[in-house]
Every structure is written in structure tokens, then in C-alpha cells.
Amino acid sequence: MKTVTLSVLTLLIGVGSALPALSAAPLADRLERPSRPSPLAAQGPLTDIQALGRRLVMVGGSGHVLLRDADGEVRQARVPADLLLTAVHFVDSRRGWAVGHDGVILHSDDGGESWSKQLDGRDINDMMLAWAEGEVERLERLSAAAPDDESLLAALDNAHFALDDASAGSAPGPSRPLLDLWFRDAREGWAVGAYGIIVHTRDGGRSWEYVPGLDNPDRLHLNSVLGLADGGLLVAGEGGRLHRSGDNGRHWSPAAQLTDASLYKLLALADGRLLALGFGGTLLASQDAGGSWQSVPLPVRAGLYGGTQLADGSLLLAGQGGVLLVGDGRRFGVWQAPHQAPLLGVSAVDGEHLALVGSAGLQVLPLAAIKEQLK
Incomplete structure (x- = not known):
């Protein structure tokens, strides 16, 4: 069993120590038991964040989905599963999906207020x-x-x-974590995860299919999936491997090993560039839709787990030890969170504030203050 990817979502964010009762519960219970309300949810581990206009949607441990609107109030959504959620993706202000451990896929059609289960690891096993x-x-x-x-x-x-x-893999039950997802529109999307899992839907998640055909005989973890405007599809993962499809996932090219370091996130920038973020300060850039990649030098060697681009073109990359890199994709300054806890995601709140999520929960900070403290 490979452990590099899973350590990002368990050891780094402290889920194992923060949720001892969850890890001891029978697997089926976690899928059937609704997430419990908690007044401390915003201080617990959060793994991903997306802005929907002035609303922020965040996912994390114990099935927590948090919503923050323009008034700054944070509240929990209704979620039917009590397990670690690892990624969230909305295609518009109302329709979105989240994935997590035990192969769970959740869907919301009301901007994240409520969620229903579309798939879990038992279905994937079958x-x-x-x-x-x-x-x-x-x-x-x-x-x-x-x-x-x-x-x-x-x-x-x-x-x-x-x-x-x-x-x-089916013997232990629904034990295959999903780690990322991407939807081209409200009907077609993909989710990827541990041990080389890919599933695909063409009907908004009402039905899913297992996707074979990747050059991945060792069942290495797949950490990130990203669709391209030309119908291509990229999947990055453990061991620095990149999988590429030029026809919407029907056929796959042989895997390319871009680096020895595991890749955790793929990002598309407004100017068409692609970025691959990874272990030990790995940052790779492509200007030809993923055909070739170049290493981008960074001022730190912290692992990078998430990022976003602001309206002014600035790029923010979140990572290990509370590191936030701020730059243009070629040169970066470094901001260090005082708590030094891992940062897994970042999003603009408005033109003046940023939201950071990670093992220490949610932080909302003035963008100007962060830029003033860059090293």
C-alpha cells in the first residue's frame, strides 16, 4: 500500500488525532450516519475551499461542509455522511459535488446548503x-x-x-478514498483517488462508471484531475506521474513521470498556463496544455497542496508549515502563518480579504497585511 498521498489528508491535517471516535467506528456507519453539528467546525481540519460569488464553500473532517456568506457568518450544511471530505467542485452557484473517504460522492443543488449521497466505496467495489x-x-x-x-x-x-x-480491495468494505474531482459542466465529471481509482459520470452523478485504461500497473494514488478547454483531461498523482487523455477520458497516453516528487494539485491559470504542485516545493508549469513542463524555482521547499488566482492575476499557493506563496507564477514571495499548521486551500473572499483553510480550520485575513509581510 502506498502512503504518501494519504498522509497529506490524515497525518498532515491531524485527522487521526482529531477524530479518534470516527476512525474506530465501523465503516458502514460512517456512510450512513449524518455529519454532526459542531460549534467548533470552523476550527477543525478543512481540506478544500471554493468561492461561489460572495459565498465560500469549505469541506473537511467529520463530513463537515461549511458555508460563509458575505456577512461573515459561518454555518454547517446538512451532510448525510460522517467522514473526511477531501475536495469540492461547483460548476455554478447552485450545483456542486464533494468527494471523500470510503469512496463517497455527495451532490448539492442549492449552493451547498444540503447534500445527498450519489456514490460510495461499496458501489466502486462492485x-x-x-x-x-x-x-x-x-x-x-x-x-x-x-x-x-x-x-x-x-x-x-x-x-x-x-x-x-x-x-x-472489496473485502474490507468501502475503503477506497477519493481525493479530487472535476466537472466539465452540470452533467459530465470525474473523480479520482487512492490506488488508481477513476470514476466518471455523464448524467450529473445519477450514475457512475469505473474508468480503466490508465498506465498505472502499481495502482499509484491519483491526487488531482483537471479538464482542458479542448476536451483533454489530465490526472496527476503519486511519484510525479501525469496521465493525459486527448478525447475526454476515452483513451489515455502512456504516463509521463514529470518528477520524483508526488504531485498534489493541478491548476489552470487565466492565460492558459497549467501548474502542477507537489511535494518538497515542487512547482511545474506548462504552456502547451500539458504537453511539456518546466520547473519553477521557489524560495522554499515546502510541499504545496492548493492554490488560486486572484482577479488581478496574482497567484496564491498554500502549503506545508503554514506557508503561503504569493506571486505571478514565475516569482514568489513567502508569507508564513503564525501557527505553522499546514494550509491546504486558499480563496479570495472579496477584493481585500483571503480565506485560508487547513489543519487549523478557517482563517480570513486582509490581503494587504499578507502582502506587507512577504519575505
């Missing part, structure tokens, strides 16, 4: 088993008709391995 069984059966037929075809024999061996892997 999809993977059905696909693997079908592959074994298909390749056995082809191999019987051409017993000397070594490529078919190799493919059949791989299919048997995939079936064994799917069977073993």
Missing part, C-alpha cells in the same frame, strides 16, 4: 469487480482462439491480477 470479471472472460475467449499470442497471454495475466486486486 464496479471494479464487474469490470475485472468481464476483462478476464473477454481475454480468456480471445486467448483460447489464439493460444500462441503472447500479448493476449500477458493481457490475461494482468486481468487476473486486476481481478485479484479488486476482490482483495
Whole structure:
């Protein structure tokens, strides 16, 4: 089992110590038990944030989804699962999705006020088993008709391995964390996660399908997914691997290893550049839709986990030890949060304030003060 990616979402944000009762509960209970209201939710671990106009939507531990409107009040949404949520993505002011541990996918059609469950790890287990069984059966037929075809024999061996892997992965129950998601519109989207999982929907999440075909025989974790305007799709993950599809995920090119460092987040900038953020201060930039990448030197070696671009073009990257990088994508200054707790996401609140989320919860700070303190 690989551990680099999961440590970002458990050890770094302290979920294991913050939620001992959750980790001891039976897995099925976490999926069926609604998230509990907590007056301290805004101070607990938060993993992702998105601005919807003047509203902020944040997700984190214990199934918490927090909403902050223009008046500054923070409140909890109604969520049907009590487990770590890892990412959120809205396509407009009302329709959005969140993913998390145990393979859960949640949907909201009211701006995050309430959520319903569309998928969980039990469904993913079933999809993977059905696909693997079908592959074994298909390749056995082809191999019987051409017993000397070594490529078919190799493919059949791989299919048997995939079936064994799917069977073993299903035994503990819904234990496959999803780590990121991206929707092209209100109907089509993808979610990616641990052990090489990708699922895809074409109907807004009413149904999902398992996506095979990636060049990922070691089942490395997939940490981030990003769609491109030309219909392409990029998936980045453990070991610095980047997976690329030029046709909306139907076919995948061989994986490219951009770096030895695991990649945690893909970002698209307003000028068309793409960024890949990763372990140990890794920042890579592409100006050709992910065809080639160049390393961007940084003033620190902190792991980078999330980021955003402001209306004026400024780029903010959040990372390990409370580090926030502020720059133009080529040169950066460093702001250090006093608590030095990991920052996992950042968003503009308005033209004058930023919202930071991470293991210490939510912080809303004046942008001018942060820029004044840059090193």
C-alpha cells in the first residue's frame, strides 16, 4: 500500500488525532450516519475551499461542509455522511459535488446548503469487480482462439491480477478514498483517488462508471484531475506521474513521470498556463496544455497542496508549515502563518480579504497585511 498521498489528508491535517471516535467506528456507519453539528467546525481540519460569488464553500473532517456568506457568518450544511471530505467542485452557484473517504460522492443543488449521497466505496467495489470479471472472460475467449499470442497471454495475466486486486480491495468494505474531482459542466465529471481509482459520470452523478485504461500497473494514488478547454483531461498523482487523455477520458497516453516528487494539485491559470504542485516545493508549469513542463524555482521547499488566482492575476499557493506563496507564477514571495499548521486551500473572499483553510480550520485575513509581510 502506498502512503504518501494519504498522509497529506490524515497525518498532515491531524485527522487521526482529531477524530479518534470516527476512525474506530465501523465503516458502514460512517456512510450512513449524518455529519454532526459542531460549534467548533470552523476550527477543525478543512481540506478544500471554493468561492461561489460572495459565498465560500469549505469541506473537511467529520463530513463537515461549511458555508460563509458575505456577512461573515459561518454555518454547517446538512451532510448525510460522517467522514473526511477531501475536495469540492461547483460548476455554478447552485450545483456542486464533494468527494471523500470510503469512496463517497455527495451532490448539492442549492449552493451547498444540503447534500445527498450519489456514490460510495461499496458501489466502486462492485464496479471494479464487474469490470475485472468481464476483462478476464473477454481475454480468456480471445486467448483460447489464439493460444500462441503472447500479448493476449500477458493481457490475461494482468486481468487476473486486476481481478485479484479488486476482490482483495472489496473485502474490507468501502475503503477506497477519493481525493479530487472535476466537472466539465452540470452533467459530465470525474473523480479520482487512492490506488488508481477513476470514476466518471455523464448524467450529473445519477450514475457512475469505473474508468480503466490508465498506465498505472502499481495502482499509484491519483491526487488531482483537471479538464482542458479542448476536451483533454489530465490526472496527476503519486511519484510525479501525469496521465493525459486527448478525447475526454476515452483513451489515455502512456504516463509521463514529470518528477520524483508526488504531485498534489493541478491548476489552470487565466492565460492558459497549467501548474502542477507537489511535494518538497515542487512547482511545474506548462504552456502547451500539458504537453511539456518546466520547473519553477521557489524560495522554499515546502510541499504545496492548493492554490488560486486572484482577479488581478496574482497567484496564491498554500502549503506545508503554514506557508503561503504569493506571486505571478514565475516569482514568489513567502508569507508564513503564525501557527505553522499546514494550509491546504486558499480563496479570495472579496477584493481585500483571503480565506485560508487547513489543519487549523478557517482563517480570513486582509490581503494587504499578507502582502506587507512577504519575505
